[in-house]
Amino acid sequence: MNLIVKQxxxxxxxxxxxxxxxxxxxxxxxxxxxxxxxxxxDFFGSNRGLxxxxxxxxxxxxxxxxxxxxxxxxxxxxxxxxxxxxTSFRFIDLFAGIxxxxxxxxxxxxxxxxxxxxxxxxxxxYHENFGEYPFGDITKISEKDIPDHNVLIAGFPCQPFSxxxxxxxxxxxxxxxxxxxxxxxxxxQPEFALLENVKGLISHDKGYTLKVILNTLVDMGYQCILxxxxxxxxxxxxxxxxxxRMILKARDFGVPQNRQRVYIVLWRKDLNISFNYPEVxxxxxxxxxxxxxxxxSKYTIxxxxxxxxxxxxxNNKINGKGFGYGLVTSESEYTNTISARYYKDGxxxxxxxxxxxxxxxxxxxxxxxxxxxxxxxxxKSDVQAYKQFGNSVSIPVVSAIAKEIVxxxxxxRNAK
Numbered sequence: 395m396n397l398i399v400k401q402x403x404x405x406x407x408x409x410x411x412x413x414x415x416x417x418x419x420x421x422x423x424x425x426x427x428x429x430x431x432x433x434x435x436d437f438f439g440s441n442r443g444l445x446x447x448x449x450x451x452x453x454x455x456x457x458x459x460x461x462x463x464x465x466x467x468x469x470x471x472x473x474x475x476x477x478x479x480x481t482s483f484r485f486i487d488l489f490a491g492i493x494x495x496x497x498x499x500x501x502x503x504x505x506x507x508x509x510x511x512x513x514x515x516x517x518x519x520y521h522e523n524f525g526e527y528p529f530g531d532i533t534k535i536s537e538k539d540i541p542d543h544n545v546l547i548a549g550f551p552c553q554p555f556s557x558x559x560x561x562x563x564x565x566x567x568x569x570x571x572x573x574x575x576x577x578x579x580x581x582x583q584p585e586f587a588l589l590e591n592v593k594g595l596i597s598h599d600k601g602y603t604l605k606v607i608l609n610t611l612v613d614m615g616y617q618c619i620l621x622x623x624x625x626x627x628x629x630x631x632x633x634x635x636x637x638x639r640m641i642l643k644a645r646d647f648g649v650p651q652n653r654q655r656v657y658i659v660l661w662r663k664d665l666n667i668s669f670n671y672p673e674v675x676x677x678x679x680x681x682x683x684x685x686x687x688x689x690x691s692k693y694t695i696x697x698x699x700x701x702x703x704x705x706x707x708x709n710n711k712i713n714g715k716g717f718g719y720g721l722v723t724s725e726s727e728y729t730n731t732i733s734a735r736y737y738k739d740g741x742x743x744x745x746x747x748x749x750x751x752x753x754x755x756x757x758x759x760x761x762x763x764x765x766x767x768x769x770x771x772x773x774k775s776d777v778q779a780y781k782q783f784g785n786s787v788s789i790p791v792v793s794a795i796a797k798e799i800v801x802x803x804x805x806x807r808n809a810k
Contacts, residue, residue, distance in 0.1 A: 398468050399525070402428060405456045406449065413439035415539070417512075417531030425526040426508060426541075431459075432466045435484060435507040436541035438529075473525040481505040482800065485584075486540060488548035488575060490528055492519045492773075492782045494764060495547045495590065498792030502800050507541040515778045516785075522771045532574045537581040545799060546582070548575050549590040549787060552598050567610055580614050585665060586799050587616065589658040590787055596637050596656060601630025604637060607658075616660040619669070639671070642795075644788035646674035649765050650681045650728040653788050657795055661802070669802040672794035682724030684762035685745070694753040695740065703741055719744050721752060732763055737780035757783070765789035 403424050410423040426438045427449055437444050453459035487496045487509040496506050511517050511528040521527040529535060553570040567573040579587060589607075596604055608618065608625045620636050628636075637656070644653035661667045695703075707718020719741040720730040730742040732755070740754035743763075747753055755763065757772050757779035764786050773779045 398471065399425075401456070402453070402458055402469070405452060405458055409449065409452060413442070413444065413539070415529070415531075415535045417534040418529040419527055421527045422529045425521075426529075428465070428469055429526060430507065430541070432462055432469065433481070433505045433507070434462075435505065438508060438541060439539050440541070441538045470525060473523070483544040483803065484542070485545040485547055486510075486543045486578075487528075488532060488546065488578070489550050489571070490520060491516050491549065491786050493524055494766070494786040494789050495549065495588070495792050496524065497766070498787070498789050499545065499547060499796045501789075501793045502796035504545065504796070504800075507543055510535065515773060515775070516782055519771070519773045519778075519782055532571070537578045540578060540582060542582060542584075544585050544803065546575070546579060546584050546587040547590075548588075550575060552591055552595050552603065567606065572607060572610075576610055576614065579611070579616070583615070583662065585662055585667075585803055587658075587660040588792075588795060588799070589660070590792075591656045591658070593641055593654045593656055596634050596641070601634040605630045605633050608633065608637075611660055615663050617663050618658060618660050619671070642671070642791050644765075644791055645679050645728040647672075647788065647790040647794055648675050648677040648679065649763060649788055649790055650679035650684060650726070651731060651763050651788065652728050653731045655787070655791070657791070659795060659799065667802050670798060672791075672798050675790075675794075679728050680724070681722050681726045681729060681745075684759055685724055686756055686759060689753060689756050689759075693756055694747065695744070695751050697751065699739060700751045703739070703744070706741075719752075721746055729763065732760055732780075732784050734781045734784035736760070736784050737777045760784075765791075765793075 403421050406424045406427065407420055410420050410427065414420045414423050423438055429435070430437045431450065437446055437449070440446070450459055459465055482503045484507045485499050485504045487493070487506050490496065490509045490511040496509070500506065509520070509526060509528045510530070510532045511520060512531055517528050550571050553572065567576055575589065598604065605625070608620065611618070612622055612625050619639060620633065624633060624636060640656050640658055641654050642657055644651045659669055659671070661669055703719040710718050721744045722729050723746045732743055736742060736754070743755055744752035745755065757776055760780060760783040761770055761772060764783050765788055773782060
């Protein structure tokens with residue numbers, strides 16, 4: 395840990411303790427406050443009469459504050475990924491993982507004013523890269539405490555809803571993690587939101603899950619590229635078909651991975667905004683472009699595992715299942731989708747090697763496959779690294795969407 399940051403944590407811990415929600419660490423509040431001072435953002439808990447001057451006075455009394463710029467230099471002294479000094483918009487990062495969505499929106503000029511992630515190993519990786527320890531259990535955080543923002547971004551688990559839904563609005567989604575997104579949107583009313591999910595969300599529960607999600611969002615005053623009348627009265631099958639336009643592929647945005655995800659972009663109906671999904675880049679992709687020159691031999695799979703993969707593929711073919719492993723070469727255009735289970739056996743992406751068994755991707759190659767920058771600090775555990783990159787997003791796709799949101803937002807704001 396940065397010893398300087400530890401001094402700030404010690405100085406503010408007593409005050410921050412009163413504002414720390416259950417399921418979160420007190421340092422999450424402190425880090426948010428420090429970043430809020432640096433970026434001129436709202437403080438977590440400001441709605442409860444938090445005196446910002448009292449925080450700065452507390453730091454001054456410990457000789458820990460003289461100016462925002464000096465505070466920034468101290469806090470970010472050993473952090474590679476730094477928040478923007480000047481920004482055109484503010485966003486919050488929910489179900490943040492290791493910060494892939496954040497990187498995409500920071501690249502578009504945004505500053506993150508609040509972040510939440512439940513999993514401890516992901517929190518540590520996030521902290522190491524961004525200098526902020528994420529808040530924990532979002533279900534225990536009051537939406538009123540969250541700072542104001544222009545964009546809400548979230549990748550959230552796909553969960554079923556009760557079939558008694560479409561009657562109570564936001565309350566239809568209680569018991570799911572989407573409910574926590576909905577209650578924050580309802581309270582804070584940001585101009586935009588980006589919700590990312592697996593491709594299967596569209597067909598989940600025969601399209602009913604997506605219909606409830608979109609209907610809830612429309613009820614709260616948001617719109618997306620689907621017509622409101624279709625969302626309210628259309629069949630799940632018709633909604634499912636139209637929503638396929640929200641699916642974007644990583645390989646269409648310059649990274650050699652056939653990752654397909656649903657990106658639901660929302661904007662408030664009262665704004666004079668027109669949004670278009672980003673056009674594909676047309677950049678040719680090649681697996682060899684993300685490979686390390688001298689990968690460690692430990693990533694070559696064993697004879698036993700390789701035999702198991704081959705036998706499984708043969709049996710699956712006989713049974714009509716069709717998958718056992720995905721084998722690519724450096725000249726392949728793209729790989730299969732890397733998943734959080736990649737650490738188990740690497741079956742979805744194996745790299746062919748001359749006169750040797752295939753090998754798994756290295757953690758750095760997994761990072762590159764998702765578009766993470768070279769300076770991104772990877773978790774020291776290979777198992778955790780694979781889980782984290784498998785759970786993350788394709789940063790070039792998110793960056794492209796963020797750019798379109800910024801252009802739509804600024805254009806719409808200027809047109810009003």
